Amino acid sequence: MTTLMQASRQWATRPAEERFTSLPQMRAKLEDLRANSRALVVSSRRLGVVPTPDNKGLVIEGPQGNPAAPSNWAFGQLAALSGAPASYLRSLPAPLAADCLNYGLKIERDAIDTGVLLTRGSDGVQLRAATGPRYGRIWNVDVVRALEDRFGDGVTGDFRVPAEFGQRVPITQANTTLFAGDRDMFVFLADEVNRIELPNRRDGKTGELARGFFVTNSETGASALKIKTFLFDYVCSNRIVWGAHELDEISIRHTASAPDRFLEEAAPALLEYSRASASNITTALRAAQSAKLEKVDQFLASRFGPRVASRIKAVHEQEEGRPIETAWDAITGATAYARSIPWTADRVEFEASAGDILDWAA
Secondary structure, three states: OEEEOHHHHHHHHOOHHHEEOOHHHHHHHHHHHHHOEEEEEEEHHHOEEEEOOOOOOEEEEOOOOOEEEEOHHHHHHHHHHHOOOHHHHHOOOHHHHHHHHHHHHHHHOOOOEEEEEEEEEOOEEEEEEEEOOOOOOOOHHHHHHHHHHHHOOOOOOOOEOOOEOOEOOOOOOOOOOEEEOOOOEEEEEEEEEEEEEEEEEEOOEEEEEEEEEEEEEOOOOOOOEEEEEEEEOEEOOOOOEEEEEEEEEEEEOOOOOHHHHHHHHHHHHHHHHHHOOHHHHHHHHHHHHHOEOOOHHHHHHHHHOHHHHHHHHHHHHHHHOOOOOEHHHHHHHHHHHHOOOOOHHHHHHHHHHHHHHHHHHO
């Protein structure tokens, strides 16, 4: 078992305008953002950077000379395209930073096609992304529509913004788990009513687990589309997920085929998860509990390697007070070991491999 901090980090850092109390409210904001956005592909040679009249900021001019103010994220992408560190450019006076960016985009580096995402707002046009020409954009609003179609409004159905320590409270901006801004989005929904009863979960006692999932996406190149499903004990007021067993993850990078893969892989997976009954999941978990491992060392080493296998065995014995005997024990030990992996991407990949043991047992 482990704790999941992703929702808590979102909860702690998102400003008020990026917090939503229902999926329809979130969708409406993202529909407006989508309607006022357009994506173009232009040569880097035809992008120009000029300082604002007060020399305190920068704007990007396209082939027609129309200005767009870069978001903080897009500025970093432009800096990468020009070959200069964004942190260094931000420390320079605006005119000098503009000269450095123009030199990199127009002279120093070869001309490359650049995908730009422009969004019109009350303050003018903003450049939200500068990516490769074959960037496969999955729009945030399409992801939220898919969630709404399968799970409802996120506050009244089986899957909804999670409670606090299992107790239902009104959903407000202060405790929501629905977030979206101009760079990315994050949704955490859970079914804490139809809990899964698991006999002999720990120390011979029956335990109950809820189902939950995270969905993250970025239409600006900040991250891939990811759907992470898991079982857990409860969510605290700080939106930390406690006692989680992480079972599966789908990750779709924004390549040219990404929109099609979203329709072919991610959307059906969400539909299947929404329809899955507690009894089906309980059957799979009980199968893992009863699946005795005759050769534990060989079983673990074939999946994680001999060195990691020995560490998984050690952490399980330390936390559970007994050696690994079943497939469920192996999942518990592997997810416990995953907490020691410092890099998030590596930890997520390892936890997904641990979740594959459940499929093997079932």
